[in-house]
Amino acid sequence: MIKYNILIVKVSYDYRIQYGILGLIIGIVEEKDEIDKLTNDCAKTGSVLELVVKSNIRGNGIGKSLLERIEEYFKSINCKRINIEVFGPNKKGLNFYEKNNYIIRDMIVSKKI
Numbered sequence: 001m002i003k004y005n006i007l008i009v010k011v012s013y014d015y016r017i018q019y020g021i022l023g024l025i026i027g028i029v030e031e032k033d034e035i036d037k038l039t040n041d042c043a044k045t046g047s048v049l050e051l052v053v054k055s056n057i058r059g060n061g062i063g064k065s066l067l068e069r070i071e072e073y074f075k076s077i078n079c080k081r082i083n084i085e086v087f088g089p090n091k092k093g094l095n096f097y098e099k100n101n102y103i104i105r106d107m108i109v110s111k112k113i
Contacts, residue, residue, distance in 0.1 A: 022053065022054055022057060022062050023051075023052055023053035023054065023062045023063060023066055024050065024051075024052055024066070025048060025050065025051045025052075025066040025067065025069070025070050026048070026049045026050040026051075027046050027047060027048045027049060027070045027073070027074070028046070028047050028049060029044065029045070029046050029047070029074070029077065029079060030045065030047065032044075043079075043080035043081050044077075044078055044079045044080055044081075045079060045080065045081045045082070045083055046070070046073075046074035046077075046079040046081070046082045046083070047082070047083045047084070048067075048070060048082065048083070048084040051063060051066060051067065051084070053066070063096060064100065067100055070082075082102075083105075084097060084102065085108075088107075
């Protein structure tokens with residue numbers, strides 16, 4: 001059975017409180033079962049499911065701050081890796097993660113049928 005620990009980090013900076021929540025990041029940690037540990041690389045891995053920053057304030061370091069906060073959390077619970085899925089055509093997103101020392105490790109190809 002797969003179990004998930006879910007973490008949601010929201011940021012709302014006080015000096016911009018009139019705008020509400022400026023961004024959020026959602027991550028999970030999958031707990032591996034015994035079969036996974038025997039058959040796969042079983043390093044404890046955190047996954048970022050969503051990283052969203054209001055479009056009109058992007059480029060001000062909020063996304064980087066959110067990413068750093070979830071990285072710190074994953075490190076604190078002994079994760080050895082972080083995975084983030086990025087939509088292929090999202091070049092800005094890919095560039096953002098590459099600037100933050102992430103590498104493209106896997107690719108998924110898709111076809112409508």
